[in-house]
Structure formats: C-alpha cells, structure tokens
Amino acid sequence: MAETARGTESRYGNRPTMKDVAARAGVGLKTVSRVVNGESGVTPDTERRVQEAIEALGFRRNDSARVLRKGRTASIGLVLEDLADPFYGPLSRAVEEVARAHGALLINGSSAEDPDREQELALALCARRVDGLVVIPAGDDHRYLEPEIKAGVATVFVDRPAGRIDADTVLSDNYGGARDGVAHLIAHGHRRIGFIGDQPRIHTAAERLRGYRAAMEDAGLPVDEAWESLGTTDAQRVRAAAEAMLSGPAPVTAVFAGNNRVTVTVVRVLAGLSRPVALVGFDDFELADLLQPGVSVIAQDAAALGRTAAERLFRRLDGGQDAAPERIELATRLITRGSGELPPAE
Amino acid sequence: MAETARGTESRYGNRPTMKDVAARAGVGLKTVSRVVNGESGVTPDTERRVQEAIEALGFRRNDSARVLRKGRTASIGLVLEDLADPFYGPLSRAVEEVARAHGALLINGSSAEDPDREQELALALCARRVDGLVVIPAGDDHRYLEPEIKAGVATVFVDRPAGRIDADTVLSDNYGGARDGVAHLIAHGHRRIGFIGDQPRIHTAAERLRGYRAAMEDAGLPVDEAWESLGTTDAQRVRAAAEAMLSGPAPVTAVFAGNNRVTVTVVRVLAGLSRPVALVGFDDFELADLLQPGVSVIAQDAAALGRTAAERLFRRLDGGQDAAPERIELATRLITRGSGELPPAE
DNA sequence: TCCCGCGCTGACAACGTTGTCTAGGCTCTA
DNA sequence: TAGAGCCTAGACAACGTTGTCAGCGCGGGA
Structure with a gap:
C-alpha cells in the first residue's frame, strides 16, 4: 500500500542488482558478474547486451557483497590524532597516495589524543575488516589489537611506538x-x-x-x-x-x-x-x-613517515605476513x- | 596438506564467526547475534556463556556482512582536493566530527584537482555503498552522480557548486x-x-x-x-x-x-x-x-563549511530524502x- | 559417423550477518 | 489443573556477490 509516485526502477535504497541486470539482458547471473569484472569467456554480443542493461538500470556493483565473498576489502584504516593538525595533513595524504597505488581506499578518524577513542576507532575499523591499519597512538597500551593482528590485520604504528605489543613502527629520531x-x-x-x-x-x-x-x-x-x-x-x-x-x-x-x-x-x-x-x-x-x-x-618529514609506514603495511599484505616486526627510525634535520x-x- | 604450524584458532584471514562462537557456547547462531547486538531476550546465564566464547575466540563482528544484510553502511565519503592542504584539514575534521556524532565513519580521498580522479573516487565510494557523499568538486560536470543520488546516496557539494545537476551545496560568499x-x-x-x-x-x-x-x-x-x-x-x-x-x-x-x-x-x-x-x-x-x-x-570558516555540509547530509539521511536541493552560502569576514x-x- | 575437447553459459552454494517465524517451557489465572 | 500468554531460543531465508562445476553446442580428428 502507500505506493508513492516514484518510478519503479529507482525507489530509494532499492538499487538494481546483478540479478536485475541478468533478467533484463536475458542472461544468467554469473554472466553479468563476468562482464562487470572484465573476465574472459563472454561473446562480444552477450557482453554488449549486458552492458546495455547495466547502463539502462544504472547498475553499480555492490562492493560490500563483493568484500564479504572475497575476504579482502581493499581498504586500510588510519587512526591519527587530529586531521586538522598541519603536521598530520601531509602524513595522511602520503598514506592515501600509497594506498591508492595499491588500489585501496583510506578510512580515517581522529582520536583527539584520547586513548579510549583511539581504541574505539581502531576496533571499528577492524570490524569493517580493513586489510590494514596505520595507527598514530594516543594511548600506551595496544594489547587490544593483538587478536586483530593475529587474525591478519597488517598494522603499523607511526610517529609513536606501540604500547605493550611488538609491532611494526616508524618513528622520527x-x-x-x-x-x-x-x-x-x-x-x-x-x-x-x-x-x-x-x-x-x-x-x-x-x-x-x-x-x-x-x-x-x-x-x-x-x-x-x-x-x-x-x-x-x-x-x-x-x-x-x-x-x-x-x-x-x-x-x-x-x-x-x-x-x-x-x-x-x-x-x-x-x-x-x-x-x-x-x-x-x-x-x-x-x-x-x-x-x-x-x-x-x-x-x-611527515610525508616520509606516512609513506614509509604505508609501504611497510602493503609489503606485509603482499605476502610478508610472517616477517618479524620492524622498527624504522627516520632522521631529522x-x-x-x-x-x-x-x-x-x- | 602443507598445514603450517600456526594455531588452529588463529589462521590468518580465518577469523571466528558467530557460528564458531555459537558452537563453542553451545547455543544457536541467533542467540550470539542477540548478545553481540545487545538485544533483549537472553538469559544472563546464556549471555555469560556467549561472552566467554567471544572472549576466548577473539571474535569481532564482521560489519561487511552486517552492512550487506542491513542496507546501511554507517559511513560517509568525502572527496576533497588535497588532504594536505591546510584549508581542507579543518573542513575534513568538521565533517568527521558530525559523522561521529551520527555513529558513522568517514572514508576520504583526494582528487588532486583532477576531474577524472574525482569521478573515480566518488563512484568507488558509491560502490562501497556509503550512505552519503560530501564532495568538493574538481570537475564541472557531475551528471555521473545522478543515478547514485536517485538511488538514495545523500550528496552535498561544498566549497564549489555541482556542475550540471541540481544538488545540495554549501559555499562561502x-x-x-x-x-x-x-x-x-x-x-x-x-x-x-x-x-x-x-x-x-x-x-x-x-x-x-x-x-x-x-x-x-x-x-x-x-x-x-x-x-x-x-x-x-x-x-x-x-x-x-x-x-x-x-x-x-x-x-x-x-x-x-x-x-x-x-x-x-x-x-x-x-x-x-x-x-x-x-x-x-x-x-x-x-x-x-x-x-x-x-x-x-x-x-x-572552513570548519563551518564542513560542519554545515555534513549536517545537511545527515538531515537528508534522517528522513528528508525528498527535500528540495538547497544552496547555503556562508559569509566571509x-x-x-x-x-x-x-x-x-x- | 562417433567421440573428444573446447568455448560459452548458467545453476548452485557459500561468504557472515540479521529478520521472521515457530517451538518449547514457564508462569499466571480461573 | 487446564489453558492462555509470555519469554527464551533456534531454524531458516535473505542480503548481492563470486567460485565451482556441469551442461550444451560445435568443430575437428580418427
């Protein structure tokens, strides 16, 4: 009841799915998936029909579902003290650039120098299943991250060392x-x-x-x-x-x-x-x-701190899960x- | 084969799920869900057993799956020009604070003043199904966002107006x-x-x-x-x-x-x-x-720009999807x- | 002609969670 | 004591995607 006058194809929050695209193109679900992901094994003619249906419906793949299926989110988290601090802007930007080069998005949050807020934020990011975490610690006890690190969340601490756990760290001298x-x-x-x-x-x-x-x-x-x-x-x-x-x-x-x-x-x-x-x-x-x-x-060099940390993180993600934690110290001048x-x- | 010597409960990327917790606590899947979400209808004794299992396994809810099921991601995206620019730091921080007050996380990225990169970024955020988008435009044609906005992604433009579409905008004079x-x-x-x-x-x-x-x-x-x-x-x-x-x-x-x-x-x-x-x-x-x-x-006032935009965004999310686009102009001094x-x- | 193999396609299960619905045990009242 | 009703708990489907596998049609070799 109470059907509003909206068009049937664009009700709020009712986005088209691959199923819709498949139905419209008269093909199977998996074929749509193949087209969307540029996989091989689809006739040009079929591909064209699918593409048309995608255009017509305004379909966009739901990466949430994809993440659930694939296990990796292609996103990393950054917990820092204050985004508005001119010291952290370049650092954050450097992390972002490295993430982008690896096809990952950056989710960040400010701890406002509050250890509880740092923890809340870091764990929220873990719940989102970020692939990795760059943390500028506010607190001095990071044992709460131990299960996460063990579970495979690549974690690098920057600017300040981790407290009471052994983890990758990038510091200035x-x-x-x-x-x-x-x-x-x-x-x-x-x-x-x-x-x-x-x-x-x-x-x-x-x-x-x-x-x-x-x-x-x-x-x-x-x-x-x-x-x-x-x-x-x-x-x-x-x-x-x-x-x-x-x-x-x-x-x-x-x-x-x-x-x-x-x-x-x-x-x-x-x-x-x-x-x-x-x-x-x-x-x-x-x-x-x-x-x-x-x-x-x-x-x-704030940017170098961020870049070094992010690179370390991705090196760990790209196969180096078992490397021993490292402590890198950058010179000042x-x-x-x-x-x-x-x-x-x- | 090739079983490594890692503990069985903490293989990389093999995190415990509610099913594991349920098995360990000897309860049903849904009961674990209830405990994790603080829903009522669970005996204190049962709850304790579940909590113990959660602790023991180091379980953390997978928000990706949750998002898929619930439809809302409790995250918003911010596309700006350069995180390292001292003008955007406070703006970004203000958006973050408002998001936090609404229980949402902030995902952001820099367009580096490149329209293509802006589009790529904005659409990637939409694919993640952010609930809303705050955009500082680099380009002057935002028709590519029309299907997204129609599909319910609350979108607010800041600092510069949207190009060729009608959308909420917050500007300085x-x-x-x-x-x-x-x-x-x-x-x-x-x-x-x-x-x-x-x-x-x-x-x-x-x-x-x-x-x-x-x-x-x-x-x-x-x-x-x-x-x-x-x-x-x-x-x-x-x-x-x-x-x-x-x-x-x-x-x-x-x-x-x-x-x-x-x-x-x-x-x-x-x-x-x-x-x-x-x-x-x-x-x-x-x-x-x-x-x-x-x-x-x-x-x-960069912070005011960000705050105003984010508040507008959440007002739209909290029931005002159908409000007409608004243009807000803030005074300078x-x-x-x-x-x-x-x-x-x- | 038959059979094998290859290229294209779709059916189905699974990812981990939450909403719905139903079952079972308990208390309360008549 | 029987029946109504409530409270707790679990079975099951669904969210939208991807991996696996099987089927189908067609061409080529024996």
Missing part, C-alpha cells in the same frame, strides 16, 4: 633531533635553556625531553626544574609556561619548543618581548622563514633561519 | 568576500590593484575574480588586463605573475591574492621588495598576524592586520 637542536643553542652561547613540550605520557614528548637533557648534560650544564615544562599544548598553558621561565631573577635566554603548536605560541610570546630570546622548534612549519627572525627548526643563532642577551 | 577585500584596498587609496588567482575553471577562482572586477567597477576604476592573472597556484607561476604586475611603467600598488597558497607566495615576493605593496588575501592562515606587516585577509592598510607607494 625524536631524541637525536631534540639533542641536536639544544646543542645548537648551546653552541651559540646559551646556558639557561628552557624546554616546553607536550604531555610526558606522549612518547615523542618524552623522547624530546630526554634529548634536551642529554644535550645539557653533554655540555656539562645544570638543568633547573623551572626550565622544563610539559603539558597540554593549548596556547594558554604554553604561554604561561613560557612567561614563567622568561621572568624571574635568572630567566632562560633560549627556548626549545617541543612541537609546532608550542613553537607558534612561543613565537607569539617572544614577539611581545623587548629583548631577543633564541628559539629552536621541533617540526618545521609554513612561513617559518618569513617571520623575523626566521624560526630555526628541527624538521621531520636542523634548519637554521636566525632564531636559533641569536646570542644570549643577559 | 566568494564573490562578496573578494569584492569587500578589493574595496578595502581601494578605500586606502589604491587605484592599480592586481588579482592573482587559481585556474578560472575553478568556481571559487572565477567568483573571486568577479568580485574583484565588481569592486573596481563600483569605484569607477579601469582594470588593466595585465593586472589579472589566473592559473595554477604553484609557487613558480604565482611568483612570475606577481613579479610581472609589480614591474613595468605602471606597476600595481596592491595585490589581492585569490587563496592561501597564492597569498603565501605573494608574501614571499613582497618580502624581497624595497617599497611597500598592500596585500589582502582570500583565506586566513596561521601566523598571518605575526608577519610584518600582518597580512589582512578575507577569512572563510575581513580581518585587518596591516598589509591591507598600507597606502599606495608611488
């Missing part, structure tokens, strides 16, 4: 990069250097702090507790942290910023100061060269633009 | 924004103003050019053909275009930049000049306030930071 950056400041005469970073539970933040301390220790410099500030990277906290270490009787003369969000806020704080303060930031960012002075940075070369202003 | 920006320059005394924009086949570029011309005409100013330059937004071309209009006997004294990529390159060119040249750019970008002078911009307020230097 956070420790070495930070050490180099701080050493650079020391080489320009600084003795009192501040470090402002992300929350210590985040691996990259911890590693960069370790690099900072190593550089200080290598130079035989003491580290005042007041010079180290780790926490969220929202502007308010970073601003307060910067202002604190830049005031008092023995303020820092240089700052090492733990990531691009921190750097940007620190630049703003320094812009309001009358005396010059040296700065090196972890992560490069657009326009860093146009600021005055240009901001010296430890650059990591110091880019000097002026801010890191300022001498200490006493 | 590109024409008005550009007109305001150029009028701002005129109000500060400029007479010779250059426009550098994206390729004219891209709707936003054409609209912004139209706004530029309107502002000039409103002020009774002539437009020299040499002041208008449209084309790709790679640094090389933009640099050449800027240098051309800034030289010669009657160089422009101000530039209106058609999007954020153009603006950045123009800023670099102007930084190498001795005389001040006024600049207003379309699109806000990070650190625009920290440059010297700060860059005045026409800001559009002028942010003055200095570069747009420079007087003409003759």
Whole structure:
C-alpha cells in the first residue's frame, strides 16, 4: 500500500542488482558478474547486451557483497590524532597516495589524543575488516589489537611506538633531533635553556625531553626544574609556561619548543618581548622563514613517515605476513633561519 | 596438506564467526547475534556463556556482512582536493566530527584537482555503498552522480557548486568576500590593484575574480588586463605573475591574492621588495598576524563549511530524502592586520 | 559417423550477518 | 489443573556477490 509516485526502477535504497541486470539482458547471473569484472569467456554480443542493461538500470556493483565473498576489502584504516593538525595533513595524504597505488581506499578518524577513542576507532575499523591499519597512538597500551593482528590485520604504528605489543613502527629520531637542536643553542652561547613540550605520557614528548637533557648534560650544564615544562599544548598553558621561565631573577635566554603548536605560541610570546630570546622548534612549519627572525627548526618529514609506514603495511599484505616486526627510525634535520643563532642577551 | 604450524584458532584471514562462537557456547547462531547486538531476550546465564566464547575466540563482528544484510553502511565519503592542504584539514575534521556524532565513519580521498580522479573516487565510494557523499568538486560536470543520488546516496557539494545537476551545496560568499577585500584596498587609496588567482575553471577562482572586477567597477576604476592573472597556484607561476604586475611603467600598488597558497607566495615576493605593496588575501592562515606587516585577509570558516555540509547530509539521511536541493552560502569576514592598510607607494 | 575437447553459459552454494517465524517451557489465572 | 500468554531460543531465508562445476553446442580428428 502507500505506493508513492516514484518510478519503479529507482525507489530509494532499492538499487538494481546483478540479478536485475541478468533478467533484463536475458542472461544468467554469473554472466553479468563476468562482464562487470572484465573476465574472459563472454561473446562480444552477450557482453554488449549486458552492458546495455547495466547502463539502462544504472547498475553499480555492490562492493560490500563483493568484500564479504572475497575476504579482502581493499581498504586500510588510519587512526591519527587530529586531521586538522598541519603536521598530520601531509602524513595522511602520503598514506592515501600509497594506498591508492595499491588500489585501496583510506578510512580515517581522529582520536583527539584520547586513548579510549583511539581504541574505539581502531576496533571499528577492524570490524569493517580493513586489510590494514596505520595507527598514530594516543594511548600506551595496544594489547587490544593483538587478536586483530593475529587474525591478519597488517598494522603499523607511526610517529609513536606501540604500547605493550611488538609491532611494526616508524618513528622520527625524536631524541637525536631534540639533542641536536639544544646543542645548537648551546653552541651559540646559551646556558639557561628552557624546554616546553607536550604531555610526558606522549612518547615523542618524552623522547624530546630526554634529548634536551642529554644535550645539557653533554655540555656539562645544570638543568633547573623551572626550565622544563610539559603539558597540554593549548596556547594558554604554553604561554604561561613560557612567561614563567622568561621572568624571574635568572630567566632562560633560549627556548626549545617541543612541537609546532608550542613553537607558534612561543613565537607569539617572544614577539611581545623587548629583548631577543633564541628559539629552536621541533617540526618545521609554513612561513617559518618569513617571520623575523626566521624560526630555526628541527624538521621531520611527515610525508616520509606516512609513506614509509604505508609501504611497510602493503609489503606485509603482499605476502610478508610472517616477517618479524620492524622498527624504522627516520632522521631529522636542523634548519637554521636566525632564531636559533641569536646570542644570549643577559 | 602443507598445514603450517600456526594455531588452529588463529589462521590468518580465518577469523571466528558467530557460528564458531555459537558452537563453542553451545547455543544457536541467533542467540550470539542477540548478545553481540545487545538485544533483549537472553538469559544472563546464556549471555555469560556467549561472552566467554567471544572472549576466548577473539571474535569481532564482521560489519561487511552486517552492512550487506542491513542496507546501511554507517559511513560517509568525502572527496576533497588535497588532504594536505591546510584549508581542507579543518573542513575534513568538521565533517568527521558530525559523522561521529551520527555513529558513522568517514572514508576520504583526494582528487588532486583532477576531474577524472574525482569521478573515480566518488563512484568507488558509491560502490562501497556509503550512505552519503560530501564532495568538493574538481570537475564541472557531475551528471555521473545522478543515478547514485536517485538511488538514495545523500550528496552535498561544498566549497564549489555541482556542475550540471541540481544538488545540495554549501559555499562561502566568494564573490562578496573578494569584492569587500578589493574595496578595502581601494578605500586606502589604491587605484592599480592586481588579482592573482587559481585556474578560472575553478568556481571559487572565477567568483573571486568577479568580485574583484565588481569592486573596481563600483569605484569607477579601469582594470588593466595585465593586472589579472589566473592559473595554477604553484609557487613558480604565482611568483612570475606577481613579479610581472609589480614591474613595468605602471606597476600595481596592491595585490589581492585569490587563496592561501597564492597569498603565501605573494608574501614571499613582497618580502624581497624595497617599497611597500598592500596585500589582502582570500583565506586566513596561521601566523598571518605575526608577519610584518600582518597580512589582512578575507577569512572563510572552513570548519563551518564542513560542519554545515555534513549536517545537511545527515538531515537528508534522517528522513528528508525528498527535500528540495538547497544552496547555503556562508559569509566571509575581513580581518585587518596591516598589509591591507598600507597606502599606495608611488 | 562417433567421440573428444573446447568455448560459452548458467545453476548452485557459500561468504557472515540479521529478520521472521515457530517451538518449547514457564508462569499466571480461573 | 487446564489453558492462555509470555519469554527464551533456534531454524531458516535473505542480503548481492563470486567460485565451482556441469551442461550444451560445435568443430575437428580418427
């Protein structure tokens, strides 16, 4: 009843299937399947009839059903922290390009730095039966992924290592990069250097702090507790942290910023100061060269991280399921633009 | 034969199914389904047995099969130009957030500004039977999506309108924004103003050019053909275009930049000049306030674009399939930071 | 002429899940 | 205590596709 006036061939959610195409073309179901998939063994005449029926009905193969039958989904999942973060854009794009080259689609989601949300997202992707997973961890316990990995979901962790499981990992040399950056400041005469970073539970933040301390220790410099500030990277906290270490009787003369969000806020704080303060930031960012002075940075290649991880993933999918987990570390590089070369202003 | 030494319960790609769980728990298939979906009508004792079997086997529901049976995939597709572009990051994230609020996942892909790739991507998403599609068009003919839309794929176009079909669209006021920006320059005394924009086949570029011309005409100013330059937004071309209009006997004294990529390159060119040249750019970008002078911009709210589009999409999915296509236009706003307020230097 | 083989085609089962329907055991009431 | 009704549970079909296999018609070799 309540038949609406819609055409009979295009009721919402009632798409034509191969069965419909077969009926219209007067052929068998399997023949349609063969035509759709470009398989051989179909007479040109039959093929033409099927093609016409496909056109006429607006048929499009249902890949959900195909996936169910074939077992592989030709899609991979990406769990990252925040798609809107300029660091993850290129990374995500690089993963997408590799996926595309392998004929796979990319499904992604943001964890918003929340371990529960990361887990929820990763497992939802597994339920969709993605062939593989690229994860930028928010949490530090990934045992929940063990059954999935065992079941064949190729999984690669990027930017931060997996927690409590052994898995493929692609990282930047956070420790070495930070050490180099701080050493650079020391080489320009600084003795009192501040470090402002992300929350210590985040691996990259911890590693960069370790690099900072190593550089200080290598130079035989003491580290005042007041010079180290780790926490969220929202502007308010970073601003307060910067202002604190830049005031008092023995303020820092240089700052090492733990990531691009921190750097940007620190630049703003320094812009309001009358005396010059040296700065090196972890992560490069657009326009860093146009600021005055240009901001010296430890650059990591986000696209390379993504590309390397995705390639590793597909290598595993293309027959290397049994390879031992690998840990790949990419080098960082110091880019000097002026801010890191300022001498200490006493 | 060739039985490998893997455990029997975890052969690759041989995940446990509800049938396995049912067998292990000694219950029927449907009972497992009920437990997994939290349906009522299962004794606590039975439920416990099923849960134990699920845990023991590491079972996870296969959403592919579920989708096939239920008809809805709880996922939407996003086709954009480039995930790595800082303008699309927040847009993408906003779409994701709305999708998440509706329990849907986001599948996305970049068209790289190639119409063929856009089509390929959009149709691949339709084959996956996404419930809806958010498209940032690269091409100007979207008739290929007509059968899909008719079949119930809720589709919303963002940032640029659909070509040759009638569909929901969410746009910024590109024409008005550009007109305001150029009028701002005129109000500060400029007479010779250059426009550098994206390729004219891209709707936003054409609209912004139209706004530029309107502002000039409103002020009774002539437009020299040499002041208008449209084309790709790679640094090389933009640099050449800027240098051309800034030289010669009657160089422009101000530039209106058609999007954020153009603006950045123009800023670099102007930084190498001795005389001040006024600049207003379309699109806000990070650190625009920290440059010297700060860059005045026409800001559009990328997140609002994405959010509005996604909300429109879900409203359509939640019962409004038959609503007439709507065109929503979001206002832009002028942010003055200095570069747009420079007087003409003759 | 007969038989074999090959090229094309379609019937059928299976992928893993959910909706429908029915069976069986229990409680409650008259 | 019998019958009605409810609650739990399972059998079965269906979603749309692909892999397997068997059948049919035709040509060529013995």
